[in-house]
Amino acid sequence: MNLFLWIQLNPDALKADHLMLAVIGYSVVFLALLLLYVFFRQLPKLLAFNLRRKLRKEGEPEKAATAGNAVPGEVNAAIATAIFLYLNELHDHETAVLTITKAAKSYSPWNSKIYNVTHFRRF
Amino acid sequence: MEGILRFLSYSGFANVTAGHIIMILIGLGFIYLAIRYEYEPLLLVPIGFGILIGNTPFMEHAGLQLGIYEEGSVLNYLYQGVLKGIYPPLIFLGIGAMTDFSTLISNPKLILLGAAAQLGIFTTYIGALLLGFTNPESASIGIIGGADGPTAIFLASRLAPHLIGSIAVAAYSYMALVPIIQPPIMRLLTTEKERRIKMKPPRSVTKQEKVLFPIFGLLLTGFIAPGSLPLLGMLFFGNLLKESLVTKRLADTAKNALIDIVTIILGITVGASTQATTFLTQQSMLIFVLGALSFMFSTAGGVLFAKFMNIFLSGENKINPLIGAAGVSAVPDSARVAQSEGLKADPSNHLLMHAMAPNVAGVIGSAVAAGIMMSFLL
Numbered sequence: 001m002n003l004f005l006w007i008q009l010n011p012d013a014l015k016a017d018h019l020m021l022a023v024i025g026y027s028v029v030f031l032a033l034l035l036l037y038v039f040f041r042q043l044p045k046l047l048a049f050n051l052r053r054k055l056r057k058e059g060e061p062e063k064a065a066t067a068g069n070a071v072p073g074e075v076n077a078a079i080a081t082a083i084f085l086y087l088n089e090l091h092d093h094e095t096a097v098l099t100i101t102k103a104a105k106s107y108s109p110w111n112s113k114i115y116n117v118t119h120f121r122r123f
Numbered sequence: 124m125e126g127i128l129r130f131l132s133y134s135g136f137a138n139v140t141a142g143h144i145i146m147i148l149i150g151l152g153f154i155y156l157a158i159r160y161e162y163e164p165l166l167l168v169p170i171g172f173g174i175l176i177g178n179t180p181f182m183e184h185a186g187l188q189l190g191i192y193e194e195g196s197v198l199n200y201l202y203q204g205v206l207k208g209i210y211p212p213l214i215f216l217g218i219g220a221m222t223d224f225s226t227l228i229s230n231p232k233l234i235l236l237g238a239a240a241q242l243g244i245f246t247t248y249i250g251a252l253l254l255g256f257t258n259p260e261s262a263s264i265g266i267i268g269g270a271d272g273p274t275a276i277f278l279a280s281r282l283a284p285h286l287i288g289s290i291a292v293a294a295y296s297y298m299a300l301v302p303i304i305q306p307p308i309m310r311l312l313t314t315e316k317e318r319r320i321k322m323k324p325p326r327s328v329t330k331q332e333k334v335l336f337p338i339f340g341l342l343l344t345g346f347i348a349p350g351s352l353p354l355l356g357m358l359f360f361g362n363l364l365k366e367s368l369v370t371k372r373l374a375d376t377a378k379n380a381l382i383d384i385v386t387i388i389l390g391i392t393v394g395a396s397t398q399a400t401t402f403l404t405q406q407s408m409l410i411f412v413l414g415a416l417s418f419m420f421s422t423a424g425g426v427l428f429a430k431f432m433n434i435f436l437s438g439e440n441k442i443n444p445l446i447g448a449a450g451v452s453a454v455p456d457s458a459r460v461a462q463s464e465g466l467k468a469d470p471s472n473h474l475l476m477h478a479m480a481p482n483v484a485g486v487i488g489s490a491v492a493a494g495i496m497m498s499f500l501l
Contacts, residue, residue, distance in 0.1 A: 009253050009254065018248075022245040022246075025248075028347060030239075032344045032488075033487065034238070037231045040227075
């Protein structure tokens with residue numbers, strides 16, 4: 001019950017400088033990441049501008065050429081899954097591991113060869 | 124007979140104290156959590172075992188050069204990497220080589236959540252000052268809220284080396300306890316409707332963008348907070364190794380062998396640094412309490428800022444506030460928590476990809492925060 005009785009707050013220890021550090025520090029973290037946000041928000045436009053200029057020089061129709069550049073993530077994921085499944089189906093590498101594990105064959109009247117041979121139907 | 128008595132006096136049985144037993148139990152607890160529940164096993168197993176190493180009793184001050192704080196001991200040599208802040212940048216190199224920043228580049232506004240979730244760092248800094256810690260100590264304790272072990276160790280090694288053990292153990296413990304600490308806060312601060320918000324799928328990112336990210340990321344953040352250069356420099360360098368696709372061997376080493384070696388040494392030495400005589404103090408208990416609060420404030424900061432952003436966003440651009448909690452940089456655990464909480468609200472709502480964006484932004488944010496603290500206080 002008295003576990004935290006020894007915790008004593010000392011409001012006098014807090015100076016304006018400390019509060020300023022906290023506020024400025026938090027603001028600067030925001031500022032740094034805000035700069036990243038602004039830059040990377042504009043980056044695709046800058047890259048597309050460069051690409052459009054290049055295509056214009058080459059005389060290619062801009063829209064047709066740039067359209068293929070923006071494949072949605074879902075389409076990419078579907079293509080990747082299809083390729084993965086296809087490659088998994090190829091079976092080009094067999095494990096080639098031989099085992100001597102006993103394969104249990106539980107015969108029943110329905111699948112036993114001997115049963116079928118010996119208990120054939122008589123007319 | 125004298126020889127036998129002398130041998131016994133050197134043995135652990137003769138030197139054991141209640142503190143040793145408590146610390147050994149804590150170490151065993153860490154190992155149990157890691158193996159039984161798989162809570163951050165790559166960290167908790169080395170740290171837990173390090174605690175056992177550091178707290179196996181022996182006759183201290185007998186010049187045996189065994190303890191981590193004894194000059195000349197092997198553990199002391201390894202510990203220099205912690206004290207001098209060598210290991211954290213190397214860990215960041217590996218993290219950079221492992222991290223895919225695509226989700227962040229595809230939806231850059233989520234970067235801001237990584238900034239908002241550093242709230243705990245600065246509120247805890249104030250809290251620690253109020254509790255009587257010195258200015259540098261308070262900053263080192265506050266950084267626990269960044270939920271980034273290497274950053275916490277890096278800052279503590281510069282500002283308050285005597286608290287490294289407590290701060291590192293607190294930081295890593297809370298990182299491991301992300302799935303327990305965060306969900307109640309996330310549920311408390313969000314409505315059922317908000318938790319069901321479906322975000323639009325991220326666009327595909329070009330190779331050019333991926334290569335430019337580490338370069339401009341470093342320049343933009345480094346110019347603002349040069350104090351974070353050792354961490355962010357290595358983080359972005361590691362990422363460039365990965366994304367350039369021409370340094371595959373270097374990237375492979377950074378993200379496999381190198382980070383594994385450093386993690387092992389860092390974990391063991393940090394664990395061993397928690398010797399009962401120096402660790403079981405009132406200060407350590409306070410650091411644990413403040414660390415937990417710091418973590419909670421950071422989680423709340425991310426969630427609340429996501430809600431704030433939603434005021435200005437419309438339709439499919441809205442953000443599921445659960446991913447705000449991933450702004451603390453416990454990668455990828457806090458993103459996983461956002462995913463599982465999202466699935467509880469709507470089993471068809473997968474938030475993992477979206478949550479990874481604030482999660483990796485949090486790594487950058489906490490490193491920037493550490494850099495700022497260093498610039499102010501060193």
